[in-house]
Amino acid sequence: MSPSAGKPFELTASLEDYLEAIKELIDEDPHGHAHTSEIARRLKVKMPSVTNALGVLRRNGYLNYDSSYPVTLTEAGTAAAARVIHRHKVLKTFLNSVLLLPEGDAGKTACRMEHVIDEQLIARLEALNNLFMEEDCGRTLGQRLKQALSEIEHC
Secondary structure, three states, X not given: OOOOOOOOOOOOHHXXXXXXXXXXXXXXXXXXXXXXXXXXXXXXXXXXXXXXXXHHHHHOOOEEEEOOEEEEEOXXXXXXXXXXXXXXXHHHHHXXXXXXXXXXXXXXXXXXXXOOOOHHXXXXXXXXXXXHHOHHHHHHHHHHHHXXXXXXXXX
């Protein structure tokens, strides 16, 4: 019996990155699929890594993959990719719009955080993002945050 026998499959951060990249490529492609070479370029990895990850995702029901055909997502793969993309967008918005990190830094940080944050916290951050976007509240909070950051930088 293998060590993982009996345990439910859990997506790793790396596999979530694959699903996110595949979903983005599918959305960009007029035919609605992704090619392994595009996945490798998008994630800046070598082809053997792509082949290995796609095999794991296929065996666990997240995508349709055969080396002779382009990659498509299953319903489970589409749902998992949508969750990762949603977490990324909420985090990036929070980091950029609320905490005032530069957009590039917010995106990079969101990429790291999206894999470890739970849905309850995402929902709360999304609510805070929405609250912050309300003009009266957001302006006041934004001004206070800028003042606080200015004071920290002068210390």
